[in-house]
Each structure stands twice: as C-alpha cells, then as structure tokens.
Amino acid sequence: xxxxxxxxxxxxxxxxxxxxxxxxxxxxxxxxxxxxxxxxxxxxxxxxxxxxxxxxxxxxxxxxxxxxxxxxxxxxxxxxxxxxxxxxxxxxxxxxxxxxxxxxxxxxxxxxxxxxxxxxxxxxxxxxxxxxxxxxxxxxxxxxxxxxxxxxxxxxxxxxxxxxxxxxxxxxxxxxxxxxxxxxxxxxxxxxxxxxxxxxxxxxxxxxxxxxxxxxxxxxxxxxxxxxxxxxxxxxxxxxxxxxxxxxxxxxxxxxxxxxxxxxxxxxxxxxxxxxxxxxxxxxxxxxxxxxxxxxxxxxxxxxxxxxxxxxxxxxxxxxxxxxxxxxxxxxxxxxxxxxxxxxxxxxxxxxxxxxxxxxxxxxxxxxxxxxxxxxxxxxxxxxxxxxxxxxxxxxxxxxxxxxxxxxxxxxxxxxxxxxxxxxxxx
Amino acid sequence: xxxxxxxxxxxxxxxxxxxxxxxxxxxxxxxxxxxxxxxxxxxxxxxxxxxxxxxxxxxxxxxxxxxxxxxxxxxxxxxxxxxxxxxxxxxxxxxxxxxxxxxxxxxxxxxxxxxxxxxxxxxxxxxxxxxxxxxxxxxxxxxxxxxxxxxxxxxxxxxxxxxxxxxxxxxxxxxxxxxxxxxxxxxxxxxxxxxxxxxxxxxxxxxxxxxxxxxxxxxxxxxxxxxxxxxxxxxxxxxxxxxxxxxxxxxxxxxxxxxxxxxxxxxxxxxxxxxxxxxxxxxxxxxxxxxxxxxxxxxxxxxxxxxxxxxxxxxxxxxxxxxxxxxxxxxxxxxxxxxxxxxxxxxxxxxxxxxxxxxxxxxxxxxxxxxxxxxxxxxxxxxxxxxxxxxxxxxxxxxxxxxxxxxxxxxxxxxxxxxxxxxxxxxxxxxxxxxxxxxxxxxxxxxxxxxxxxxxxxxxxxxxxxxxxxxxxxxxxxxxxxxxxxxxxxxxxxxxxxxxxxxxxxxxxxxxxxxxxxxxxxxxxxxxxxx
Numbered sequence: 001x002x003x004x005x006x007x008x009x010x011x012x013x014x015x016x017x018x019x020x021x022x023x024x025x026x027x028x029x030x031x032x033x034x035x036x037x038x039x040x041x042x043x044x045x046x047x048x049x050x051x052x053x054x055x056x057x058x059x060x061x062x063x064x065x066x067x068x069x070x071x072x073x074x075x076x077x078x079x080x081x082x083x084x085x086x087x088x089x090x091x092x093x094x095x096x097x098x099x100x101x102x103x104x105x106x107x108x109x110x111x112x113x114x115x116x117x118x119x120x121x122x123x124x125x126x127x128x129x130x131x132x133x134x135x136x137x138x139x140x141x142x143x144x145x146x147x148x149x150x151x152x153x154x155x156x157x158x159x160x161x162x163x164x165x166x167x168x169x170x171x172x173x174x175x176x177x178x179x180x181x182x183x184x185x186x187x188x189x190x191x192x193x194x195x196x197x198x199x200x201x202x203x204x205x206x207x208x209x210x211x212x213x214x215x216x217x218x219x220x221x222x223x224x225x226x227x228x229x230x231x232x233x234x235x236x237x238x239x240x241x242x243x244x245x246x247x248x249x250x251x252x253x254x255x256x257x258x259x260x261x262x263x264x265x266x267x268x269x270x271x272x273x274x275x276x277x278x279x280x281x282x283x284x285x286x287x288x289x290x291x292x293x294x295x296x297x298x299x300x301x302x303x304x305x306x307x308x309x310x311x312x313x314x315x316x317x318x319x320x321x322x323x324x325x326x327x328x329x330x331x332x333x334x335x336x337x338x339x340x341x342x343x344x345x346x347x348x349x350x351x352x353x354x355x356x357x358x359x360x361x362x363x364x365x366x367x368x369x370x371x372x373x374x375x376x377x378x379x380x381x382x383x384x385x386x387x388x389x390x391x392x393x394x395x396x397x398x399x400x401x402x403x404x405x406x407x408x409x410x411x412x413x414x415x416x417x418x419x420x421x422x423x424x425x426x427x
Numbered sequence: 428x429x430x431x432x433x434x435x436x437x438x439x440x441x442x443x444x445x446x447x448x449x450x451x452x453x454x455x456x457x458x459x460x461x462x463x464x465x466x467x468x469x470x471x472x473x474x475x476x477x478x479x480x481x482x483x484x485x486x487x488x489x490x491x492x493x494x495x496x497x498x499x500x501x502x503x504x505x506x507x508x509x510x511x512x513x514x515x516x517x518x519x520x521x522x523x524x525x526x527x528x529x530x531x532x533x534x535x536x537x538x539x540x541x542x543x544x545x546x547x548x549x550x551x552x553x554x555x556x557x558x559x560x561x562x563x564x565x566x567x568x569x570x571x572x573x574x575x576x577x578x579x580x581x582x583x584x585x586x587x588x589x590x591x592x593x594x595x596x597x598x599x600x601x602x603x604x605x606x607x608x609x610x611x612x613x614x615x616x617x618x619x620x621x622x623x624x625x626x627x628x629x630x631x632x633x634x635x636x637x638x639x640x641x642x643x644x645x646x647x648x649x650x651x652x653x654x655x656x657x658x659x660x661x662x663x664x665x666x667x668x669x670x671x672x673x674x675x676x677x678x679x680x681x682x683x684x685x686x687x688x689x690x691x692x693x694x695x696x697x698x699x700x701x702x703x704x705x706x707x708x709x710x711x712x713x714x715x716x717x718x719x720x721x722x723x724x725x726x727x728x729x730x731x732x733x734x735x736x737x738x739x740x741x742x743x744x745x746x747x748x749x750x751x752x753x754x755x756x757x758x759x760x761x762x763x764x765x766x767x768x769x770x771x772x773x774x775x776x777x778x779x780x781x782x783x784x785x786x787x788x789x790x791x792x793x794x795x796x797x798x799x800x801x802x803x804x805x806x807x808x809x810x811x812x813x814x815x816x817x818x819x820x821x822x823x824x825x826x827x828x829x830x831x832x833x834x835x836x837x838x839x840x841x842x843x844x845x846x847x848x849x850x851x852x853x854x855x856x857x858x859x860x861x862x863x864x865x866x867x868x869x870x871x872x873x874x875x876x877x878x879x880x881x882x883x884x885x886x887x888x889x890x891x892x893x894x895x896x897x898x899x900x901x902x903x904x905x906x907x908x909x910x911x912x913x914x915x916x917x918x919x920x921x922x923x924x925x926x927x928x929x930x931x932x933x934x935x936x937x938x939x940x941x942x943x944x945x946x947x948x949x950x951x952x953x954x955x956x957x958x
Contacts, residue, residue, distance in 0.1 A: 023486075024464075024483060024484050024485070024486050024503070025461050025464070025484075025486045026464045026467070027461060027462065027464065028462055028465055029460070029461060029462025029463075029465075030462075031462070032465075049428075051438060051522035051523070051551060051552065052431075052434055052436075052437065052438040052522070052551065052555065053437070053438040053440075053441075053463060053521060053522050053523075053551070055431050055433060055434045056434055056437040056438060056441065056466075057462070057463075057465045058433075059433045059434060060465055060466075060468065060469060061465065063812075070432065073430060073431060073432050074430075074431045074434075075428045075429070075430055075431070076428065076429045076431050076434075077428060077552060078428065078429065078552050078553070079552045079553055081428055082526070082552060088428070091428035092428060094428070095428050095429075095430045098430055099430060115460040115462070115522075115523035116522055116523050116526060118489070119492070119523055119526045119527060120526060147460070147462075147489075148460040148461040148462025148463065148486075148488075148523075149460045149461060149487065149488050149489040149491075149492065149523070150488070150489045152461065152462075360506075360510060377468070378467075378468040378471060378472050379464055379465075379467030379468045379471055379479065380467075380471075380479065381471065382471040382472065382475060382476065382477060383471060383476075383477060383478050383479045385477075386477035386478065
C-alpha cells in the first residue's frame with residue numbers, strides 16, 4: 001500500500017455540472033437527528049416544541065426505542081399557544097419545569113425548534129437563556145432548529161452541534177495544538193479511532209459531541225478540527241468563528257477513505273506519514289480483505305442514490321473505487337463543495353450528481369436507468385421493490401456504525417445483502 | 428402546551444392520508460413543509476404497502492416562505508393532476524401550512540380541474556388522526572354520493588348494504604372486511620360498496636344504491652353514515668361484531684334491517700370460541716383481572732368479550748378517543764368502574780399499576796407498559812406496529828374473529844393445565860412459579876431458595892410506645908416488616924394472587940399499626956378484606 005493518497009488522473013468530479021432540482025422532496029426533517037444524538041449524549045434531553053405531527057414523526061422514526069423512558073419528548077402546541085406569544089413562553093416554562101422534576105439526572109436540555117414553532121416565531125433562544133438563568137448550573141438549556149423548513153435529516157445534528165459550539169470551554173492561548181474529531185460516531189467506532197490515534201503517537205485529540213454534556217472539549221486558535229461526517233457545514237463555521245481550523249480530508253468510509261482520513265489527522269498534528277502507515281497497516285489490511293469478498297458481488301453493478309443524508313457522495317466514492325460499482329446517479333439533499341472537495345476529486349469523472357429533489361422526476365430517471373441497486377428512504381423502498389428494483393434503505397447507513405477500517409466490510413455488506421437476498425429468493 | 432413522550436394518534440392529515448391511501452383513483456395534495464413525507468413510511472413499512480400513498484406534498488422550505496407558497500401549492504396540484512389523473516382530488520394543509528394560511532381549496536378551484544376537488548379543513552391543533560379520517564370520508568361521501576333518481580323498492584332484489592369504515596393503516600381492517608362480507612353474503616345480504624378501502628370515487632357515487640349501511644368502525648364512519656341516513660334514509664348498524672355474542676347480535680340487527688328472518692340468520696352462527704371458553708381448561712380464566720385500553724369501539728367490544736365470553740373481571744376500561752368518551756363511560760359503569768379517558772400514556776401506566784390486572788388488553792403502548800410491569804398483554808387496537816399487520820388471516824370481527832381473540836388473549840396467560848401443575852409442584856426445582864410459561868420461551872430461572880429473607884429494619888421493641896408520640900408523625904409510613912414464618916406462609920399462596928395478598932396485608936398492618944406481620948396478621952388481613 002502506498003503512503004500517498006492516490007489521485008485519479010481523470011480529475012474526478014471537481015467541477016462537474018450538478019443537476020439542481022426543486023419540487024417534492026421525500027426526506028426527513030432535522031428532528032430525526034434526535035434519535036441518534038440522544039444515544040450519544042447520555043445526559044442530554046431533547047424537547048421538541050412543535051405539533052402533534054412532530055411527536056408522531058419522532059415516534060415513527062424511533063420505532064421501538066421510544067418506550068424505554070426516552071430522553072426526548074414533544075411539547076405539543078395547541079390553540080391556546082397560537083393565540084398569543086407571551087402565553088406560549090409561560091407554557092414552555094411550565095413544561096420544562098415538569099420535565100426537569102421528572103428527570104433530575106438531565107444535565108443539558110435542548111429546546112428543539114420545529115416548523116410550527118419557527119413559523120409562529122416562538123423565540124426559543126430567549127426561552128433558553130431565561131431557563132438557563134433559572135436552572136444553571138444543574139442544567140444548561142440550549143436551543144436549535146430541527147424544522148423541516150430549515151433542515152434535512154442529518155442537518156439536525158449540524159444545527160445541534162453548532163448550538164453547542166459557543167458553550168465549549170476556551171482553550172488556553174498557549175495550549176498545545178489539539179485535534180477535534182467532529183460528528184457523532186458510534187461508540188465502537190470512536191474507540192477504534194482512539195486506539196489508532198494512540199498507536200500513531202497522536203496524544204491530544206477529543207471527540208465532539210462528547211458522551212457527556214459535562215465533559216465538553218475546549219476550543220481555540222490551537223484547535224484543528226477534522227470532520228467525521230459530511231453534513232456539518234454550520235458546525236464547521238461556528239468552530240472557525242472560535243479560531244479552529246479545518247483539516248481537509250475525504251470521509252472515513254472504506255479502507256481507502258479511512259486511511260486518507262487517518263493520514264490527514266496525522267499530518268495535521270505533525271506526525272510522519274510512515275508512523276501513520278505503520279499504525280494503521282494491520283487494520284487497513286483487515287479492511288481490504290473484508291472488502292474483497294463483497295467486491296465479487298458488487299463489481300460492475302449500477303447504483304442509484306436518492307438524496308437523504310449527505311453521506312451519498314462519500315458512499316458513492318467508496319462503492320465506485322473500492323468495490324467497482326458503477327454510479328448511475330448520486331443525489332444529495334445539499335452539496336457542500338468545500339467540505340466535499342476531496343470526495344468530488346475521487347469520484348469517477350462524468351458521474352451524474354444531483355442536489356435537491358423533485359421526487360417524481362427523479363423516480364422517472366431511476367426507472368429509465370434501471371440500476372441494480374437503489375439507495376432510498378423507507379417511503380420509496382417497498383414501492384420500488386414492488387416495481388422490481390433492488391433497494392437499500394438509506395436510514396440504516398446513518399444508524400449503523402459504518403466508519404473506519406473495521407466497519408468497511410460491514411458497510412459493503414449493507415449493499416450486498418439486498419442483492420444476495422434477491423438472488424436467494426428467486427432461486 | 429402538552430408534554431408528550433408519545434402519542435396514540437397522529438395529526439388529522441394522517442387520518443386523511445389513511446382514507447386517500449385506502450381508496451383508488453383519489454389523490455391528495457397536501458400543503459406541508461419538507462419532512463412531513465415521513466408519514467409515507469407508515470404505509471409502506473408498517474402496512475407494507477407495495478405502492479406509495481397517493482399523496483403529493485408541496486414540501487416548502489424556509490426560503491419559500493418569503494415568496495409565494497400559494498403558487499407552490501397550485502403548481503403541485505396541477506402537476507399531481509397531470510401525472511396521476513385521479514377521479515377526485517383531496518386538498519388540504521398540514522399543521523405548519525395551516526399557520527401560513529394559504530387556502531388550498533380556493534387555490535385549487537382557480538385551477539379549474541375537470542374533476543371534483545374536495546378541500547379538507549383539518550384543525551391540526553385541536554383534532555387528531557381518527558377525526559381527520561372521519562371528516563375526510565364524510566366530505567368525500569357528501570361530495571360524491573348521488574341521490575338515486577329512483578328509490579330502491581324493498582323486496583325487489585336481494586337486500587343490499589354498504590360496508591363503511593375500513594381504511595389503510597387500520598388494525599385488522601383487511602381481514603375484518605373479508606370476514607364480514609362472507610358473513611353477510613352467507614345470510615343473503617349483498618354488498619353494494621365497501622368504503623373507503625379499495626373504493627373509487629365512482630363507487631362512492633353509488634352508495635345510495637344500498638338499503639342500509641354497516642358501520643364497522645364508528646371512529647371513521649360514524650359521521651358519513653349519519654349523513655347518509657339523514658339524506659338517503661339509509662339506516663346504519665350500531666353493533667360492532669367483535670366477539671361471538673356481538674356477532675350474533677349483529678346478525679340479528681342486520682337481519683332486521685334487511686327484512687330477513689332473524690332466527691334463520693342466527694342459525695348459521697358457528698364458532699369454536701364459545702366451546703373453548705366452556706372447556707374445563709378455561710376454568711382458570713374465571714375472574715382474571717383484565718385492564719382494557721384502546722380506541723373506543725375496540726375497547727368497549729373487548730371489555731364485553733372479556734366479561735361475558737371469557738369470564739374475566741374487567742378492572743379497567745379506557746380510551747384515547749375523546750370523540751367517543753361518553754360511550755366508553757357508559758360501558759364502564761356496567762363493570763362498576765370509572766372509565767379512563769386520556770391520551771397521556773403516563774396516566775394509562777399509572778392506572779394499570781393501580782388496578783393490578785393479570786392481563787392487559789391494549790395498543791402497542793400498553794404492550795410496552797405491560798412489559799415493563801411484567802404483565803401478560805395482548806393487542807386489541809391501533810396504534811400497532813408492523814407485527815400486527817400479519818400475513819396470515821386474522822380478523823377481529825365475526826366468528827373467525829372470535830376464535831382469533833380467544834387464542835390471542837389466552838396465549839399470553841399461563842395455560843390452565845400448566846398453572847395447575849405449577850400449583851401442585853410448587854417449589855419444584857424445574858417447575859416453579861418463577862419459571863416463565865413454557866410456550867413463551869425464554870430461559871428457565873432457578874427457583875429462589877425457599878429461605879425467608881432476614882428481617883430488615885425490625886422496629887425496636889419500644890416502638891409501639893413511640894408510635895403514639897409526636898415523633899411518629901415525622902417517620903415515613905413504612906410497610907411493616909414480615910416475620911419469617913409469615914413470609915413462608917405467604918409463599919404458599921398461589922403466586923398469581925400473592926402480590927395482592929402481600930399488598931393487602933401490608934395495608935392492613937399499616938392501618939392497624941402492626942410493626943411485624945405474623946401469620947396471625949396475614950390471616951386477619953385475609954378475613955378483613957374478604958368481607
């Protein structure tokens with residue numbers, strides 16, 4: 001394996017035209033982010049201020065998880081709240097009071113804005129600062145918007161983390177440079193990355209969000225941050241406003257992506273490429289072995305991505321480069337050119353990229369392209385299966401640990417399984 | 428503002444989607460922000476539908492709000508019509524669009540579409556899913572049903588009826604329709620239209636060709652049925668045919684409406700569940716305490732089946748359907764209890780804990796409450812999860828429905844014979860009361876050693892004197908301690924009533940200020956409470 005990141009000669013998709021569409025979007029809103037964020041931040045509670053629809057959405061998305069005394073809830077607006085704004089603020093205080101009495105173990109409370117609360121311009125930031133005065137230091141109250149009118153699915157995490165950035169402790173000015181890994185990762189992935197960092201000789205690093213609200217990492221001009229997820233535009237901006245600088249890298253999906261990401265981390269912290277290579281070699285070898293088995297099934301297969309999480313580009317890059325899949329169309333709800341520059345460069349030239357959605361037209365394109373695998377949401381998956389397509393439902397890619405070397409095989413497996421299943425059932 | 432961990436019903440536009448999805452040749456254009464398309468997956472995943480619900484969303488975003496969301500709606504409606512060519516178009520707003528006050532009805536009128544357009548006013552901040560479904564069906568029927576030029580002459584042909592109420596995402600609606608259709612055809616009644624499930628707008632137009640209506644689910648169909656009875660003089664059935672007894676009543680009611688011989692009709696009745704209930708194995712079901720919660724119709728019907736067909740004791744009855752609170756309250760008085768009308772799951776949980784049932788009949792939520800409380804449970808009503816849209820035939824209604832109910836409700840309980848054996852071999856190392864029912868799987872736990880726990884915090888000898896002193900008031904009122912022999916005696920009481928015996932004895936000891944519970948106290952308490 002080479003210590004240098006191989007750059008394709010064809011120039012990738014750096015300045016490829018992107019099909020921008022507007023119309024009906026078949027996507028989740030940012031509230032859905034709560035479902036994995038509350039698992040990550042163990043002493044945080046998420047209170048959505050919204051309608052019955054919001055409560056119903058989270059319930060539907062959370063499935064069975066909702067019943068184990070969850071750390072999220074909805075304050076449902078009713079007619080009385082719509083009648084006058086002052087009233088709504090009092091009501092919110094009452095609800096929060098009741099909630100915190102019920103859950104004294106909570107250290108951080110997020111007031112999460114929704115479409116209804118945004119449209120009636122219910123000032124949640126004022127509510128948060130008022131409640132802060134009342135409940136600090138036991139509970140810190142923050143607010144962000146997870147509304148559908150402002151955020152798409154994973155952007156809810158971006159909004160949440162961006163709201164957290166201003167309250168991160170200040171790094172002392174003469175502090176040693178520190179690497180901040182940004183984006184919620186499964187605990188198992190985080191632990192693997194930690195072990196690799198230590199093997200590389202990287203000592204000063206932290207993960208954001210942290211598992212506990214009380215253990216927030218410090219940030220300052222010495223901070224270098226490395227994104228672990230592609231959907232963190234606002235968080236990045238907020239970190240930069242506090243002096244932190246971004247480390248550019250592809251995202252840690254697949255053996256190649258993870259290696260490049262580790263190299264970027266090492267280079268940013270002044271480690272030699274050789275040291276990084278040595279540290280990651282066994283894991284990378286394992287990942288490549290694991291991928292080889294899946295390559296047999298996937299090579300030459302055509303895949304079509306409906307927009308969902310902004311993970312589509314890195315996933316497409318991984319599937320194309322490491323598993324030999326052909327990209328039919330890669331849709332993303334939002335394309336952050338700067339953060340995805342390295343990914344775009346790695347995508348095969350001529351890949352059809354699309355940003356935004358007009359779902360009926362996109363379905364027409366999908367039907368015309370007859371891909372072997374379609375990555376889409378659960379609202380489309382069964383109907384497409386019924387039309388004879390093989391689908392991979394995209395939400396699983398957000399909930400399953402897929403980053404890093406040890407998960408590369410599992411990630412490929414998520415795409416081989418529906419194909420294998422179709423084959424088995426046909427036999 | 429209401430603090431909600433979760434909700435029994437969705438917003439009213441989801442009710443409208445249930446009607447639109449149930450029907451064919453209908454399309455629903457919903458003014459809604461990006462994200463509200465989540466509701467699609469209720470239909471494609473929970474009900475496993477093979478096609479997308481016939482709903483077009485405008486999915487407006489923040490940047491659209493400054494501009495012309497009304498234009499966005501008009502474009503969406505026009506494109507939806509052009510693409511899907513439905514026979515009728517439903518238009519409406521979700522909760523957020525209700526706030527921005529575009530007028531879907533007026534905007535669509537302006538498009539001059541060549542099909543009926545039905546605007547839906549669904550107040551999202553007051554009403555919920557079932558109300559939305561009922562209102563949508565009502566509006567569809569009002570708009571589409573045509574008064575016949577000639578009134579039907581009774582006796583000219585076979586009596587004919589409509590089946591009203593089955594929707595998409597309805598708990599066992601698919602199989603209930605099949606069961607009731609078969610039952611009605613068996614007694615000589617023709618089915619005119621089933622609506623909304625699988626009906627087209629053209630089908631709704633000929634609703635008036637029936638002599639009467641069969642209302643399967645009042646939550647959805649009551650409003651439409653009463654409109655039909657006012658305008659087309661179609662009487663409607665009132666009995667919900669859940670359970671063998673209710674099914675026989677239902678047949679009598681239908682026979683009366685259809686002008687058929689009720690005796691002949693009832694003679695067709697056959698079901699295994701009444702015999703199963705009489706068989707000696709079911710003796711053990713006698714007086715089992717059952718808590719019932721669900722939508723109003725299913726809860727009332729289930730309570731009745733539980734009480735008169737299975738011989739359970741109904742210790743709790745409640746619903747989240749506020750629209751039918753009166754009916755549920757009325758039903759509850761028959762069992763000498765107060766109905767619980769609430770959509771707050773914490774309240775339901777508290778009521779279940781307080782009632783101390785041995786079986787919970789409820790929704791998906793009660794299933795989880797019961798799991799937490801370690802109680803057997805069966806699902807009788809929506810909301811339900813994917814496993815309650817089964818592949819196999821499993822109606823709730825009619826005689827096959829009664830069979831399904833018997834199996835479903837008895838299954839989570841200990842089988843009679845098994846319970847008897849455990850009574851006989853109590854304390855046996857493999858076959859003891861802490862073992863899980865064999866048919867429910869799970870690893871067998873070893874019997875607890877029969878040693879009575881050591882006494883903890885035995886009050887000092889002079890405590891009786893202190894109890895009357897002022898200091899006693901400051902002490903928390905703790906349950907009295909159990910003497911070892913009393914604890915041993917308690918373990919001889921069958922485990923399914925032991926919890927109650929323990930609570931009663933402790934309450935008794937507390938009320939009599941008995942510091943240590945002895946065998947005497949145990950039997951004093953038993954005598955006290957058996958009065």
